[in-house]
Amino acid sequence: GPPAGPEAQAQLPGPGAFDLGAQSGRWAAFQERHRLSCEEAARLLLDAYEYRGLVKHTGGCHCGAVRFEVWASADLHVFNCNCSICTKKQNRHFIVPASRFKLLKGADNLTTYTFNTHRAQHTFCKTCGVQSFYTPRSNPDGYGIAPHCLDDGTVQTVVTEDINGKEWEKAVKEHKTIRDMSKP
DSSP states (O other), X not given: OOOOSGGGGOXXXXXXXXBOGGGHHHHHHHHHHXXXXXXXXXXXXXXXXXXXXXXXXXXEOSSSSOEEEEEEOXXXXXXXXXXXHHHHHTOEEEEEEXXXXXXXEOGGGEEEEOOTTSOSBEEEETTTOOXXXXXXXXXXXXXXXXXXXXXXXXXXXXXXXEEOGGXXXXXXXXXXXXXXXXXX
16 A cells, blocks of 8 residues: 555645655655755756756856856857957856846846847946846847856867858857757
């Protein structure tokens, strides 16, 4: 029969609550062993499933006012653009869908610079001036993340691809994948 005791009652909270059946004992033991709330354990399971093959990178600006987490490959594909602004600020970045990016703190410490088409949102920290992420013109529904603003320990390799941003329309039109990098 089913196991007796409190572990048999392990359920997810809320309207979608369900009986974990034979896994309820493992679930309760896992939560206890790792000192996790039911929500925290569920988040781990969901993250592991939704972001298979990806790792959680953390990062931020220089002064620490802006912090974020981003799910991406441990092997980064970084763009090195030669457009006017990317050249001046040495903006190298990799692109992720918005669903894989979470601003942890510092929304009130960000300011934005735009120019030309105003589609790119060049966000940076008001205190230290560092742009750790921004909204690229090529993927306005995603984020461009500065790999040099990630914390150490999660990046395995970096491949850099030069993009001819001086001829932006032509470069983006000819590129096979850049426009789809913000798609989940």
